[in-house]
Amino acid sequence: MTRWNDGLDEVERVSPDITDETNALPARYFTDPDVYEMEKEKVFGQYWIYAGHANCIPEVGDYYTRTIGDREIIVVRNHDDEVRAFYNVCAHRGSAMVDETPMTDPDNARRIRCPYHLWTYDLDGSLTSTPASFEDARLNPDLEDEDVAELDAGENALMEVRSDRIGPFVFVNFAEEPMSLDEQAGKMKAELEALPLEEYQLARRIVSEVECNWKTFGGNYSECDHCQANHQDWITGIALDESELEVNDYHWVLHYTHAEDVDDEMRIHDEHEAKFYYLWPNFTVNMYGTADGYGTYLIDPIDEERFQLVADYYFKDSELSEEEAEFVRTSRQLQEEDFELVERQYRGLKSGALAQAQLGPNEHTVHKFHLLAQEAYEA
Structure with missing residues (x-):
C-alpha cells in the first residue's frame, strides 16, 4: 500500500514478503542527508x-x-x-x-x-x-x-x-570483521571467473553526474518494467517475456533473451542471452550478448542527491572498432534515457508527498535491494 505524508499513514519496515503492504524503503531514506552520512559507514564501510x-x-x-x-x-x-x-x-x-x-x-x-x-x-x-x-x-x-x-x-x-x-575486478573492505568476498558475491564469483575477463582491455570510460540518490538508480537498473515504455530501440532485439530476474543473497542477475540468436563468436560467453549482474551495494557487470566485450557500472554516490555513474567498456583491444564505438553509443543512449527517468523520480521523492512506495510483483530485485539497505542500516 502506498503511504502518503498526509498525517494519517505511518511508514514501516520493509517486509521480507514482497506481497505485503510495506515492501519498499520509506522515501526519506533516499532524500535525508543524515541517511547518506550513515551509509558511508553502514554500507560503504562494511561491504566489499x-x-x-x-x-x-x-x-x-x-x-x-x-x-x-x-x-x-x-x-x-x-x-x-x-x-x-x-x-x-x-x-x-x-x-x-x-x-x-x-x-x-x-x-x-x-x-x-x-x-x-x-x-x-x-x-x-x-x-x-x-x-x-x-x-x-x-x-x-x-x-x-x-x-x-x-x-x-x-x-x-x-x-x-x-x-x-x-578475476581482474579489485574489491576493498573497511570493516574490522567483514564477510568474505566469496560470501558476498556468491555464485556470481564463479560465473565471472569462468570467463576470460582478464583478456579484455579498458577501451572507453564515460563518467556522468546524475541528480538523484544512488539507490534510485540502483533500483532502476535492477528491473525492466520500465523498458517497454522508455527503451524502445533496445527492446526491439529483446524477448522481454522470456527474460528472468534471478535473486541471490547479495547479488541479482537480469537475464535478457535475444529475440533472435546471436553469433557465438560475437560474445564473451556462450549463452543465448545478455546477463546483467548487480552486486550489492553499487557495482554491476554487463555481459551484453551482442558484442565481444563487457561493461561495468560503478554507482558512486557524491551526496544524498547526486551520484556519478562510471561506465567502463572492455574489448579485446583498447582502440575501439567502428562497430564497438557504435555499441558504446547505443549503451550511452540507454544511460541517458535512464538518467531522465531517475531524475524525474527523484524530483517526486524530494517533494515530500510520498512516505513509502509500493513495489510491483515483478520488482523482486528492487525489493531485495531495499531489504539489503534496511539490513545495513539496522546492523
Whole structure:
C-alpha cells in the first residue's frame, strides 16, 4: 500500500514478503542527508566495494587512487606482482601522499613518498626512509642524539586496506570483521571467473553526474518494467517475456533473451542471452550478448542527491572498432534515457508527498535491494 505524508499513514519496515503492504524503503531514506552520512559507514564501510580493474595497472609500481565515502586509498601493483590497497595517509602526521589519480590514467612509482616531510614507503607499505631530521635531535636542546629511537619500518607502515578479487575486478573492505568476498558475491564469483575477463582491455570510460540518490538508480537498473515504455530501440532485439530476474543473497542477475540468436563468436560467453549482474551495494557487470566485450557500472554516490555513474567498456583491444564505438553509443543512449527517468523520480521523492512506495510483483530485485539497505542500516 502506498503511504502518503498526509498525517494519517505511518511508514514501516520493509517486509521480507514482497506481497505485503510495506515492501519498499520509506522515501526519506533516499532524500535525508543524515541517511547518506550513515551509509558511508553502514554500507560503504562494511561491504566489499569495487575499487578498480587490475588490467589498468599492469606493471610493478603502477597505481591509481579511489575515494569511497570519505576514505581515499591507493591501489598499487607491488614487487610480487600483487595488487594491494593502502590508505592514502602518511604514518607521520596524516598527510595525503599522492594526488588524485584515476584508473584511466594511472601513475607509476618505485616508492610512495609523502611530499610533506619525505617519509618514503615501499610498495608493500613498509617505511623505507625518513629525512636526517628524524634521526637526530639537532634542533631540540632538550634531547641528545642517542635519545632518538630508530623508527620501526613495520610499526610505521602504511595502513593496508583489506582487498580481494573476482578475476581482474579489485574489491576493498573497511570493516574490522567483514564477510568474505566469496560470501558476498556468491555464485556470481564463479560465473565471472569462468570467463576470460582478464583478456579484455579498458577501451572507453564515460563518467556522468546524475541528480538523484544512488539507490534510485540502483533500483532502476535492477528491473525492466520500465523498458517497454522508455527503451524502445533496445527492446526491439529483446524477448522481454522470456527474460528472468534471478535473486541471490547479495547479488541479482537480469537475464535478457535475444529475440533472435546471436553469433557465438560475437560474445564473451556462450549463452543465448545478455546477463546483467548487480552486486550489492553499487557495482554491476554487463555481459551484453551482442558484442565481444563487457561493461561495468560503478554507482558512486557524491551526496544524498547526486551520484556519478562510471561506465567502463572492455574489448579485446583498447582502440575501439567502428562497430564497438557504435555499441558504446547505443549503451550511452540507454544511460541517458535512464538518467531522465531517475531524475524525474527523484524530483517526486524530494517533494515530500510520498512516505513509502509500493513495489510491483515483478520488482523482486528492487525489493531485495531495499531489504539489503534496511539490513545495513539496522546492523
